[in-house]
Amino acid sequence: MIGTVLVANRGEIACRIFRTCRESGIRTVAVHSDADENALHARVADAAVRLPGTSSADTYLRGDLIVKAAITAGADAVHPGYGFLSENAGFARAVLDAGLTWIGPPPEAIEAMASKTRAKELMGIAPLAEVTEADLPVLVKAAAGGGGRGMRVVRRLADLDAELTAARAEAASAFGDGEVFVEPYVVGGRHVEVQILADTHGTVWALGTRDCSLQRRHQKVIEEAPAPGLTEELERELHDLAVRAARAVDYVGAGTVEFLVADGRAHFLEMNTRLQVEHPVTEAVFGVDLVALQLRVAEGHALDDDPPPARGHAVEARLYAEDPAHDWAPQTGRLHHLSVPDGIRLDTGYTGGDDIGVHYDPMLAKAVAHAPTRAEAVRRLAGALERAAVHGPLTNRDLLVRSLRHEEFTSARMDTGFYDRHLAALTEAAPDPLAPLAAALAEASAGSGRFGGWRNLPSQPQVRRYAVAGEEHEVRYRHTRAGLAADGVRVVRADARQVVLETDGVRRRFDIARYGDTVHVGPTVLTALPRFPDPTAQHAPGSLLAPMPGTVVRVAEGVTEGSAVEAGQPLLWLEAMKMEHRITAPTTGTLTALNAEPGRQVEVGTLLAVVEGHAE
Known part of the structure; x- marks a missing residue:
């Protein structure tokens, strides 16, 4: 029997595995880099071991250090999670050679797939x-x-x-x-996969299908189970191919076989010899705990002859700290608060007060809804995300809500090119027009002592300015005998945390949260602007500023100061959160400044280059 599990991973998946271990009475051990010393997964485990070395993700690729940590902490089993070393046969062998239980497939199966x-x-x-x-x-x-x-x-x-x-x-x-x-490259295909689970006694389960077609940068964003719209014949073929792949390598444990489906045909992509990020939708539909089943299989227990029956439909959305409207640029900073309405499963590696850094994937959480039908599950998840409190860096929350409500998705006609076609429309700014006024009234209510109360004589209105989705908004209000007032709107109630406004006989409630100059009014994020902007806070036209903290990995060949460049031409690449991001010329012209060299670390707003456009 397994007594103590070390999870060779971080963040959300480590926390999720720890949850099942606690429910099973199994002790837990976390490993962490220097950057993750105060991360949630390191705090919630029964024990945590620092991995010496750099503070980057490379730390979690040091299998020798992880095996040593397991032995030192008294763990008798290792779960790899996903990513990092989860599909590394050498690491699996090192775990087994150390006399520890490997919660995963045999090294030979990993090697083959x-x-x-x-x-x-x-x-x-x-x-x-x-x-x-x-x-x-x-x-x-x-x-x-x-x-x-x-x-x-x-x-x-x-x-x-x-x-x-x-x-x-x-x-x-x-x-x-x-x-x-x-x-x-299969154009117009859907990404469909089959969850498999195999034991050491020859039983292989095919736990239905999942559709993961909504992707950005070939990384999944919204997943669901079962995959909608498949014929019984195609679904049976997918199951048979997945089981065949598992049996071909004597597979043991949880895994996923991925396909592209186009024109009613299945094209094999790959087999992932690990747990997938999207495994919760399969758990919801089949009523199972895949991590618990992984533990049982690792202990040598046999699966039932057949998996449990499927029920209903589940949809998962990945909440990322990123800006979809600007090349999915990852965002960093303090996550002040994260919560979703009751009835929604939230898997996360963060809690309020945690910092989102530059070293790792920008996924904050996964939100999962389960319902009797697909339409109900989609509606439930969209509504929950719209009402979620996500206070901190910019996220893809609005994109998720709009994607779930898009007619192409609700009618299950989506494919992997969904965002190629619809991203611009889905990221158009649509802030609530009353949000700036609600923010101003909340501020006025909280600080009435600073700004003064009502006066006997009529006075000029108070003015506040906010930036919302890149646009400046100015709002006006007054202090009166009856309280705060604004033209065209009845202020029913206003305090620092909640404002109720009535327009045309309809009352609306706005929940307010303020962190420095950032104000969250429901799902709308505003930045309070100073009354007198700093006229010196300007950059020359054509300036290229770092859109995120990161490291310059390379400069385009032949590009130097004085080079002629074309609009859209890649000039340099930044690495942030283990992804590369191209910095391109904003216009055709001459590169008059280049302040970047490989290895340089930069912060948001660092001037990287200047392109002076050619005169017309």
Whole structure:
């Protein structure tokens, strides 16, 4: 019997595994980098071990240190979570060689499937050996790992070499393995996968299907189970292929077989020899705890002959600290508060007061809704996210709500190109027009002593200015004998935390939270502006500022001060949260300043380069 589990991971998945371990009476051990010393997963475990080394994600790739930590802390089993070393056969062997229980598939099965190139060969599929114009578009993928890292769509043959170089660099940084391969890019396909679970007694379960078609940068954003709209024949084929893949490598434990489905045909993508981020939707539909089942399988227990029956529909949305409207730029800073309405499952590695740094994936949480039908589950999740309190850096919450309510999604006609087609419309700013007034009234109510109360004589209105979605809004209100007042709106109630306004006989309540100059009015985020803006806070036209904290990984070949550049031309690349972000020329002109070199760490707003546009 397993007594103590060390989770060789961090964040949300570590916290989720610890939850099941506690419910099972199993002690827990966390490992953490210097950057994660105060992270939630390190705080909630029964014991935590610091991994010496850098403060970056590379720390979690040190299998030797993790095995040593398990032995030192008295753990008798290791769970790898997902990402990092979860699909590393060498790490699995090191755990077993140390006399510990490995909560995962045999190293041989990981080895056979962890490389996507070898997995395709096992399934009788060969990657492209030489790419021609006729093969376009193609997809460059990392042979190891997943999560969209090391993946590029190439539509022009001239771009292939550069994208191969970028993919290799990103894959090596994320997984310690720079091998990549090229395969045809299926346009208009849906990403459908099958959850499998196998024991050591020869039983393999196929736990239904999941649809994960809504993706950004080839990383899933919204997932659901079961995949809607599949024929019984296609669903049966997917199950059979998944079981066949598992049996081909004598698989044990939880895993996922992924496909692209287009024109009623299934195209094998890969097998992930680990637990998936989206496993909660399968748990909700089948009423199981996949982590608990992983533990039972690792202890040698047999599965029932057949899995439990499926019931209802589940949908999951990944909440990221990022700006979808600006190339999905990751956001950092203090997460002040995070909560969702009752009845929604929230898996997270953060709590109020935690800092979101630059070293790791920007996912804050996963919100999951389960209901008897797909329509009910989608509606429930959209409504819960709209009402969620997410106070801190900018997130993709509004995008998630709009995506879930988009007609293409509600009618289950989505595919992996969903955001390519709809991102611009889905990220159009649509702030609540009453939010600035509500913020001003809450501020006035909280600080009436500072700003003065009502006067016998009529006076000029109080004025407050806020920035909302990049636009400035000015609001006016008055202190009167009856309290705060504003033109065209009846102020029913106002205090520092809540404002109730009535327009055209309809009352609306606004919950207010303020952190410094940032004000959250329900889902709308505002920035309080000073009365007299600083006229010196300007940058020359054409200035390229760092959109996020990160490290300059490389500068485009041949680009130096004085170079002629074209609008949209890549100038340099920043790495943040294990992803590379291109910084491109904003206009055609001359590069008059370049303040970047590989290895330089920069903060948000750092001046990287200046492009002086050509005069018309």
